[in-house]
Amino acid sequence: MLQIDKSQLNELIKAISSSKNIVITTHHNPDGDAIGSVLGLYHALKALGINAQMVTPNGFPDFLGWLPHSDKIVHYSRDKKAVEELLTNADLLFCLDFNGFKRVEDMAEALKKSPAKRVLIDHHPEPESPFHISISYTEVSSTAELVYEVIEQAYGEGIINYESAVSLYTGIMTDTGSFSYACSRERTFTIAGKLIAKGVIVEEVQGLVYNNFSENRMRLLGFSLAERLKVYPEHRAACIWLTRNDLNQFKHQIGDTEGFVNYPLSIKGIIFSVLFTENDGFIKVSLRSRGNFSANTFSKLYYQGGGHKNAAGGKAFMSMDEAVKQFEELIAKHTAALNA
Structure with missing residues (x-):
């Protein structure tokens, strides 16, 4: 089992508890792992009684539109003013599934100007350094898997409800090609099993993602x-x-x-x-x-x-x-x- 540095977890818990305006974001052209991670964290924070806003640089594929509360994500490409206002007022900013400003493309300047404390949760190699808290592990299958580890180790798996579980499972599933690559760690399947135990129906998620094309x-x-x-x-x-x-x-x-x-x-x-x-x-x-x-x-x-x-x-x-x-x-x- 991956053990996240306790000092980082304590710093993160303190930052969350003291923040009033939390924003969660991810990279340009967000994929299943990006959107699944954003929504998975959003629902976990909501279960703690903490509200957060979700923004992305642009839209995401229709086959992810069924994920719970995906309609609450604000796209910079569609509503630049609203996203800039959210980032300006944020005091805590989660950056998921990307490790440098260039990955958000046109939204980069607004991200840089945000006064918020920036938290990186990501599994890509060689992260850049504009983050105050950097939780980066390349050995995990996906950022969604790492988000699960952060939630479980910070607050316990009890706060992961169905909405969070199905989002995180979708992230893991899509980033491993339905568990066909980058998933040879036992822990990945243990986490998948824990998410299934929360009510995720594997066949249903597979169908909604892979049998839902035009x-x-x-x-x-x-x-x-x-x-x-x-x-x-x-x-x-x-x-x-x-x-x-x-x-x-x-x-x-x-x-x-x-x-x-x-x-x-x-x-x-x-x-x-x-x-x-x-x-x-x-x-x-x-x-x-x-x-x-x-x-x-x-x-x-x-x-x-x-x-x-x-x-x-x-x-x-x-x-x-x-x-x-x-x-x-x-x-x-x-x-x-x-x-x-």
């Missing part, structure tokens, strides 16, 4: 695999590339390409997969790997990004054709490591 999203996936997949067996690598026109053709919504980058890793012999998605002014780069080849290092070297060893993200500031061509040159350069 027809357009399904057709976009088919198009991606049939028309936009490039495989490089000699380098044990593959990529998918989607232009703005491709996305518009299938009426792309936030979260529609979630998980696409993992599909090429199902191909025999492929250990490295990259998804290029065209945005306004840049190309979003999602990287996944298996084994010892580090997606994190690759992202840091070439895409101004980072993340975990086998899951990372970044950006490319070039055309799509240039991005794909560069990728082909880079995997040729790293072919020895890819074939090790």
Whole structure:
């Protein structure tokens, strides 16, 4: 069992008890772990009789919209003034599932200006230092798992109700690909079991998250695999590339390409997969790997990004054709490591 530093827990408990305006936030393009962590903590604080506000830099996928009180999350991209006011008035700010201001993108300046004491709870490597309390452990499966540990060790698991449990379970489930990677610690499954004991119905959560996509999203996936997949067996690598026109053709919504980058890793012999998605002014780069080849290092070297060893993200500031061509040159350069 992971033991969080007692002095940090005591400092955190003191900060919570003395705060009047608590805000919980997470990274840009929040995924299941981000939203699950935010809501899991929100419901736990509520069970303690403590009110908090939740803000995100932008919206989140529709398949997370069923989570209890997700409609109370305020998006900076939709209501900039409201979020800035909340951050200005905050005296305690929880930063979940990100370890540096750049991960909140346009909301970064408002976050920096907030006078609140900042608390980091995160599982990504190499956290930056603008946090007053930094609870960072890379060995856990997800930030949701770490949030559970913080709640249990600070206040006891009794305050985790169904609403908190189903949120945290969703975070763990989505960040491990339904317990298929980054989850080889016994404690991860122990925590999942404790959350299930709170009333979480596994089949129901699976269905709400993974069987709740639009027809357009399904057709976009088919198009991606049939028309936009490039495989490089000699380098044990593959990529998918989607232009703005491709996305518009299938009426792309936030979260529609979630998980696409993992599909090429199902191909025999492929250990490295990259998804290029065209945005306004840049190309979003999602990287996944298996084994010892580090997606994190690759992202840091070439895409101004980072993340975990086998899951990372970044950006490319070039055309799509240039991005794909560069990728082909880079995997040729790293072919020895890819074939090790």
